Each structure stands twice: as structure tokens, then as C-alpha cells.
Amino acid sequence: MVMGFGIDIGGTGTKGAPVDLDAGKLVGERFRIPTPQPATPQAVAEVAAQIVAHFPDTEEVPRIGVAIPAVVQRGVARSAANIDTSWIDTDVDALFTEVLGREVHVVNDADAAGVAENDHGAARKEEGLVCVITLGTGIGSALISGGTLVPNTEFGHLEVAGHPNAEKWCATSAREREDLTWQEWAERLQVYFSHLERILSPDLFVVGGGVSKNSEKFLPLLDLRTPIVAAKHRNNAGIIGAAALGARG
Ligand code: BGC
Numbered sequence: 001m002v003m004g005f006g007i008d009i010g011g012t013g014t015k016g017a018p019v020d021l022d023a024g025k026l027v028g029e030r031f032r033i034p035t036p037q038p039a040t041p042q043a044v045a046e047v048a049a050q051i052v053a054h055f056p057d058t059e060e061v062p063r064i065g066v067a068i069p070a071v072v073q074r075g076v077a078r079s080a081a082n083i084d085t086s087w088i089d090t091d092v093d094a095l096f097t098e099v100l101g102r103e104v105h106v107v108n109d110a111d112a113a114g115v116a117e118n119d120h121g122a123a124r125k126e127e128g129l130v131c132v133i134t135l136g137t138g139i140g141s142a143l144i145s146g147g148t149l150v151p152n153t154e155f156g157h158l159e160v161a162g163h164p165n166a167e168k169w170c171a172t173s174a175r176e177r178e179d180l181t182w183q184e185w186a187e188r189l190q191v192y193f194s195h196l197e198r199i200l201s202p203d204l205f206v207v208g209g210g211v212s213k214n215s216e217k218f219l220p221l222l223d224l225r226t227p228i229v230a231a232k233h234r235n236n237a238g239i240i241g242a243a244a245l246g247a248r249g
Helices: 040-054 092-100 109-120 166-170 172-177 181-198 210-217 234-248
Strands: 003-009 013-020 029-035 064-068 104-108 127-135 139-145 148-150 204-208 229-230
Touching: 003 040, 003 109, 003 229, 003 234, 013 040, 013 234, 029 040, 040 092, 064 109, 064 234, 092 104, 104 109, 104 234, 109 127, 109 139, 109 148, 109 204, 109 234, 127 181, 139 166, 139 210, 166 181, 166 204, 172 210, 204 210, 210 229, 210 234
Parallel strands: 003 064, 064 104, 127 204, 204 229
Antiparallel strands: 003 013, 013 029, 127 139, 139 148
């Protein structure tokens, strides 16, 4: 077994676990610590170090992968839509490598989830163009063509139906904030996914994020040309994909 290690930084919780990279599965139970507030890069890196310390048998993992909700280009964070603005322009690869005392590679959270679903999850059998959308506090996206990830697509921030920032209108947080019924929310998702379908012509949509466990309440309400399925790894996709992308470097 080739072992990796993935950490997924979310708005409320930071979770990590060793990952069997061949099988795309967690090795044992994941460990979670509430994300510190304010969630500055330094504070979050210290929590990540505590998570790694919880698994003393992972010292031989060559490089740890960390998923964050931001654009990450060559290890440098470039955006901060739902996180502390001090992440912007931080060399997160260098910071995490220093604080953890181990080599670390940081990637976008939706890209990590997308890679997990593409390699070992709901899109495993699809060789064409896969668009993974995570619905949570924000909307994350991953675009994978023939197994190759196009990173940092940020489709959550598209303008749709006159709404300048799609995630403010149709993420899970919008459903909760506005107390929308599943039907009302699905009507917004219909507009959003139809737009993605028009601009991308994907072969498959995969829907991730915590709400994917309730997928039967809203996916059947959508009418699209493209098949749309729930993510397989749900809340572990970020950890699994971070470990895989971390190992690739
Ligand atoms: C961020 C993305 C992130 C997504 C899901 C968006 O607000 O801009 O980088 O992938 O939220 O966390």
C-alpha cells in the first residue's frame, strides 16, 4: 500500500487522516479539530500540525496534501471568499512545510474533492469531461478532462440569471439562510447547472459537499441533458484528494 496523508480545512472543522492512495480510502478514522477563529494561515497550520501528530505512524509519507477553500497557484493562495483575507498571497506551501516540519503541498478544496471522485469515486468510469460541484458555505468546482485536472476553475463565482455571484444565490448556505424548500432550491440549481451545461458541455456532473447525502431530495428535480450524480466520498473527498495531489506535488 502506498500511503499518503490528507488534511481538509473547512469553515468549521479541520479534518485529516492517512490515506491508502491505491484504493483511495482513509486508513482508519479521521481526526477533526474545530477550525480556529480567526482562521489565519498560521493558526490553521498549527491545527494541521496537531492533526498530523495524532498519527505518529505516518512519518514515512513523503509529502502531505492540504485542501483549502481558496485559489492556490503553485503553493500560493490567491483568493479568500469565505476565509480570512490574510490568506491572499500567502505562500501556504512554505508556511505549512515550516509549521508541520514535513513537506506539504496545498491545493484548492474542490480540486481535491474532484480528483478523489474522478480517481476513486462517482466519476471513476467516466473518461470524458467531468465537472464536480461542491455545495456548501460556498460553491467549489473541479474540471477534469480525460483524468487531467484543470485547477482553480472557481465556477462558484459565475454570474447566473442576473446574480453576480452564483454561490451567494444557490449554495447550501443560501438554502439555509433563506429557508428555501428543496423544490425552491432545486429551481435555482436548475438555472445554475443549465448554465454550466451550456458553457462546458460536460459528460458528467458530480455533486459533492455535505448536502450530497440528501441528494435524493433535489437531484431528481433537475432536468439536464448531462447525467448528474452524487459524490461517493462525501465529506472524505477533500482528504482523499488532498493526499493524492499532495503526493503528486
Ligand atoms: C471558493 C473556492 C472554494 C469553494 C468551496 C468558494 O467560495 O472561492 O475556492 O473551492 O468556495 O469551498
